[in-house]
Ligand SMILES: Nc1ncnc2c1ncn2[C@@H]1O[C@H](COP(=O)(O)OP(=O)(O)O)[C@@H](O)[C@H]1O
């Protein structure tokens with residue numbers, strides 16, 4: 069994020085003579101994009117098609133930067149993107165890394181991510197929407213504006229909905245301020261497709277469409293292990309087996325949200341572990357006691373016992389260990 | 396005054412003895428303020444009296460911005476809306492103990508600046524009172540620019 073880094077990226081627009089040569093490898097190393105790609109590989113299990121696309125985009129932008137040095141391109145390329153996939157498939161996380169990559173390649177000045185939904189953009193009364201949308205845009209300038217569930221901006225059933233006004237402003241900025249910010253839309257694939265059908269102007273401004281597939285149960289297990297090791301927890305052999313059985317059961321229940329449901333299940337297991345240790349509080353505890361989740365921390369879940377969600381709000385009684393989690 | 400300040404150019408705030416700042420220079424100044432964590436506001440008025448503290452704010456206050464581009468966009472909007480007014484950019488430092496503007500500079504002025512009238516009032520014992528009024532504020536508000 070240093071100024072010098074920024075300067076390198078921008079000064080490269082100086083035009084080189086015909087016979088000059090540039091080194092792609094050098095340029096790549098200098099941009100330090102590999103670090104971000106490595107981080108992406110480390111922190112996200114699977115997602116191979118998405119990671120491949122991101123590497124391709126990075127390569128494209130790097131080459132584009134070199135082409136500019138020979139005055140072969142002068143336009144800022146359109147960089148707005150569309151991330152589609154079910155909840156918990158890593159869209160927000162990847163958008164954060166994308167912002168970092170764009171920054172390192174000099175396509176955004178600051179590299180921060182401003183994440184919003186309809187409520188942050190659309191007002192309640194006449195004259196409220198434009199200033200609201202503009203305030204968000206100003207915050208995102210120099211970085212990436214991430215609009216989650218962007219299709220809710222468009223509500224054709226209500227002809228006086230203010231969402232259309234917000235879309236108009238966004239379209240203008242996406243066209244005229246390409247140097248100042250990159251917009252990433254995100255949401256379910258089918259809803260986003262319908263949104264684009266009704267808003268062809270939006271579709272035509274999006275350069276890259278990335279689809280985030282659902283995770284397999286094996287991938288979800290690997291994600292669980294990764295999340296736990298980040299938190300300095302581990303699974304006992306029995307707990308591993310319990311989680312292995314839990315995941316396919318949970319996948320079949322409603323409100324399944326891929327990696328997010330896994331994170332929630334682990335949060336509840338950690339609470340149960342803490343309760344278990346506390347119930348036996350006269351015993352002295354080893355480091356391994358404190359870090360190990362046991363099978364029973366998973367097996368009491370109602371997903372096993374009743375085939376229902378823990379703390380399913382539908383039956384009115386919340387399981388005390390999962391107060392604010394609906395799955 | 397007329398000889399030392401041709402055109403009655405109002406000199407208030409920072410940089411006011413320099414030629415008008417370019418947009419690029421304004422951007423660099425805004426960046427400096429943002430990097431210091433100061434909130435940048437745009438204000439305008441048609442009354443350039445130095446003691447006029449009631450400048451109007453243009454749009455909503457702008458907090459948590461990282462990049463000057465959005466502020467420059469607002470400045471240009473303000474210039475379009477009020478081409479004949481004074482517009483200034485102020486950077487406010489909210490840290491405890493400061494809680495005050497740290498920067499303030501003019502980014503737009505009317506094409507014609509009529510300047511100030513100096514009024515002398517004789518008082519007891521040959522003392523003299525001085526008042527200045529801006530000619531620009533002679534007409535009622537709303538009929539000026
Ligand atoms: N492939 C993955 N590997 C590891 N963790 C993941 C993966 N995908 C998602 N997560 C985690 O799951 C949670 C939800 O991911 P998020 O990026 O918010 O998904 P989305 O925006 O698609 O709903 C985050 O805590 C994230 O770190």
Ligand SMILES: [Mg+2]
Pocket residue numbers: 156159160216
């Ligand atoms: Mg998300």
